[in-house]
Each structure stands twice: as C-alpha cells, then as structure tokens.
Amino acid sequence: MHLEEALHILVSVVTISIAFTILYTGSFDITSNFAFNFAQILFTVGLGFIIHELAHRYVAIKYGAKARYRAWTLGLVFAILTSFVGFVFAAPGAVYVYGKTLTREQNGKVSLAGPFSNLLLAILFLVIGLLAPGLREVSSLGVQVNAFLGLFNLIPFHPLDGGKIYEYSKTKWALTAAALLVMLLISPLAFG
Numbered sequence: 037m038h039l040e041e042a043l044h045i046l047v048s049v050v051t052i053s054i055a056f057t058i059l060y061t062g063s064f065d066i067t068s069n070f071a072f073n074f075a076q077i078l079f080t081v082g083l084g085f086i087i088h089e090l091a092h093r094y095v096a097i098k099y100g101a102k103a104r105y106r107a108w109t110l111g112l113v114f115a116i117l118t119s120f121v122g123f124v125f126a127a128p129g130a131v132y133v134y135g136k137t138l139t140r141e142q143n144g145k146v147s148l149a150g151p152f153s154n155l156l157l158a159i160l161f162l163v164i165g166l167l168a169p170g171l172r173e174v175s176s177l178g179v180q181v182n183a184f185l186g187l188f189n190l191i192p193f194h195p196l197d198g199g200k201i202y203e204y205s206k207t208k209w210a211l212t213a214a215a216l217l218v219m220l221l222i223s224p225l226a227f228g
Contacts, residue, residue: 038104041104041105041106044105044106044107044129045086045089045105045107047107047112048085048105048107048112048128048129049078049081049082049085049086050078051112051115051116051128052081052085052112052115052124052126052128053074053077053078053081053082054074054116054119055115055116055118055119055124055126056077056081056119056124056126056181057070057073057074057077058116058119058120059119059122059123059124060073060077061073064120076173076174076177077177077181079174079178080161080174080177080178080181080182081181081185083157083178084153084154084157084178084181084182084185085128085185087153087154087157088150088151088153088154088185088186088189089105089129089130089131089150091149091150091152091153092131092133092146092147092149092150092197093105093131094149095145095146095149096131096133096138096146099136099138099142099145099146100135100136101133101134101135101136101138102133102134102135102136103131103132103133103134104131104132104134105129105130105131105132106129106130106131106132107128107129108127108128108129108130111126111127111128111129112128112129114127115127115128126185126188130195133146140203140204141204143200143204144200144201144203144204144205144208145204146200147197147198147200147201147204148197148201148204148208148212150186150189150197151185151186151187151189151190151197151198151201151212151216152186152212154182154183154185154186154189154216155182155183155186155212155215155216155219157178157182158178158179158182158183158186158216158219158220158223159219160178161174161175161176161177161178161179161182162175162179162219162222162223162226164178165178165179165226165227166226172227173227175227176223176224176226176227179219179220179222179223179226179227180220180223182219183216183217183219183220183223184220186212186216187213187216187217187220190209190212190213190216192209198213
C-alpha cells in the first residue's frame with residue numbers, strides 16, 4: 037500500500053467516524069462524552085470501513101487486477117452534513133480496480149467482499165459482546181455499525197457494491213442482505 041493510499045484511508049476513516057459520532061451524540065460539541073463516543077466509533081466504524089475496503093482490494097488483486105482506494109471529497113463532506121439531519125450518507129470513497137478487465141463473476145465477488153466482511157465483523161462483535169459483558173456497549177455498536185455499512189453498500193444501484201452483486205447473483209445478494217438485516221435486528225435483543 038502506498039503512503040498516498042494510506043492517507044486517503046485515514047482521512048476517510050476519521051471523517052466518517054466524526055459523522056457517525058455527530059449522529060450518535062446529536063451534536064458536535066467537543067466534550068469528554070463526544071471524545072469517548074468518537075473513540076468507540078473510530079474503533080468500530082474504522083475497523084469496519086478499513087476491512088471492507090481492503091477486502092475489495094485483496095480480492096481484486098487476487099484476480100490479477102490492480103486496486104487502490106481513493107477518498108471522495110464530496111462524499112466525505114456529504115457524510116458530515118447528513119449527520120446533522122439524523123442519517124449518515126457514507127460514501128467516503130472507493131477502491132478503484134484497473135489494469136485488467138474482470139469478468140462479471142469476478143467483479144461480483146470483488147464487490148461482495150466488502151459487505152461480506154462487514155457481516156463477519158458484525159458476527160465477531162456479537163460473539164465478543166456475549167462472551168465479555170464489559171464490552172457489550174462497544175460490541176453492540178460494532179454489530180450495528182457493521183450491519184448498517186454492509187446493508188448500505190448492498191443497495192442494488194451502481195456505483196454501490198449492491199448493484200454489481202445483484203447483477204452477478206441475486207441469491208448471494210439476498211442472502212447477504214438477509215444475514216446483515218438479522219444482525220442489525222438481533223443486536224438490541226442480544227444486548228438489551
């Protein structure tokens with residue numbers, strides 16, 4: 037990974053973490069409560085975002101393509117602005133695949149890697165929260181955030197992952213969406 041790509045990822049992670057913290061706390065007042073929530077969100081959203089993007093990158097490279105993450109400045113600004121109105125439209129950037137034309141199946145698998153990684157992280161956070169009661173708050177947040185990120189990316193329209201996955205396999209799209217929806221709904225039940 038090049039330094040420029042790492043910087044794009046870092047700026048994206050911090051920006052979307054600020055957006056989700058504004059949404060979660062209801063304000064942008066820099067207080068100890070905001071800082072605490074930011075740290076939790078940076079960990080859960082950051083981990084989900086980074087692994088999501090790196091999963092795309094890894095699978096694309098596995099198929100012989102070149103892949104690099106690029107931040108989208110307008111998407112980052114929009115994430116912050118929408119957080120003030122009760123929803124985060126998180127489109128901070130994307131992994132761009134180039135150097136080789138991928139088949140529809142390969143492109144579908146590259147696209148599926150991101151939301152599927154969010155599903156695995158949501159399951160991991162659920163297990164951690166159930167096994168370690170002291171980590172339930174951050175685990176609950178980790179389940180919810182990763183389920184939301186995965187579901188958001190499954191919206192079946194281009195350029196989101198969901199549009200490419202839906203074209204590749206409606207069954208895999210539906211199964212992944214259903215599993216992420218279950219994770220989103222189970223978190224409040226599991227953690228009370």
